[in-house]
Amino acid sequence: MKYDVVIANGTLFLSYGEMGKRDIGVKDGRIVAVEDRLEKSDADIVINASDKVVVPGFVDSHIHMDKAFSADADCCCGLLDACNHSKQELTAYYQGWSSEDIISDMMENIEKVVQQCIVNGTSAVRTNVAVNPVVRTAGLQAVNRIREKYKEKIDILVTADCPTGMEKEWEDALRHGWIDFIGGYPNLKEDARTHRICYDDRKLRNAEYIFALSEKYKLPVDLHCDESDEPDFTLFRYICEQTWRRQMEGEVTVSHITALGARGAEEEAVADAIAWCAKAGVHVTTLTGQNLFLMPEDRRGTTRVKQLRDAGVRVAIASDNVRDAFCPFGNYDLMEEALLTAQVHKLGTDRELLDIMNMITYFPAASCKLEAYGLLPGCAANLVILDADYVPEALRSQAKKSYVMHLGKIVAKNGKIV
């Protein structure tokens, strides 16, 4: 067979671990062969991957493209402060703008995000997009225009919540195909009197509403859940149980659940909630960098990654807020987030680091419901060639991304977009 590209002699990262020294043949955007040795003389491009690791393209399953690079985090003293600060900034900034002006302003930022993701080896992102009375659906339109523009270079998926009073516009956006996942913040509400964001004690009812939307529109669910410093994770437990009762295994993702790691959390209750999560096949996303930054100084602020993994829960690591009111750090570099997560949770053995690599590849791919993902014949040729000879070393040394390939085309090389 004549291949478009042959990646020769690389160490491959498969979901269960490494496979040493194989050739990958790529044709028409797909991986068509993985063998000890492939015929290379006819191939258009041959990449020598000896002493390199080949991993499937990274999947950043929880970001906020429409907020990125928007503000400093000067006044952040926790989640609610950040929410209110972000809301005020957005209102002040976009007040009186036309929808088209908001869209083009947002597109500039979103394009910057997307380029940074591509350079860092990310082949798919799932972004939350805010729908609210200030920007209405401008964010959705901006993201979708960029999605179309970059469709040959990266897959962009969209999560959006349906705020009260905006049901009609949200439904229109659904019909346009601008939304792929039902989002939501069931723990939070806007106070009717002060208009400030605060915690909502009707969180279970809010979750009910989100499940009803999911059922009505036949879309999977991707939620912010129990992102607090109080040891109350009843929402998490409830969502897991509901997922199981509604037979929605694999259709629900919850992010944050920092409450699981809060001081005072009862071990028995934690174990029970995690067992439900595993049983129901609920995906979890941990947002290490952002959670560390937003939580109080006297605690760690992340969820229980190790315990979730020990129970068999598929945990993804994602970038979340990057350089906005919620967090002044981040580079849309999942290798960086992965190393930070490994350090914080003391996951340092080779075996544990292989699992960490799963958390930025196969696990988020499952949460995002990506099809034909991986390095086997038939998969989309979305991959990264890392300058290290085995996966744990690639993470420890933050190996250079020599090549980033999307649908069989080289889209970035040595940190530059091609």
Ligand SMILES: [Zn+2]
């Ligand atoms: Zn988020």
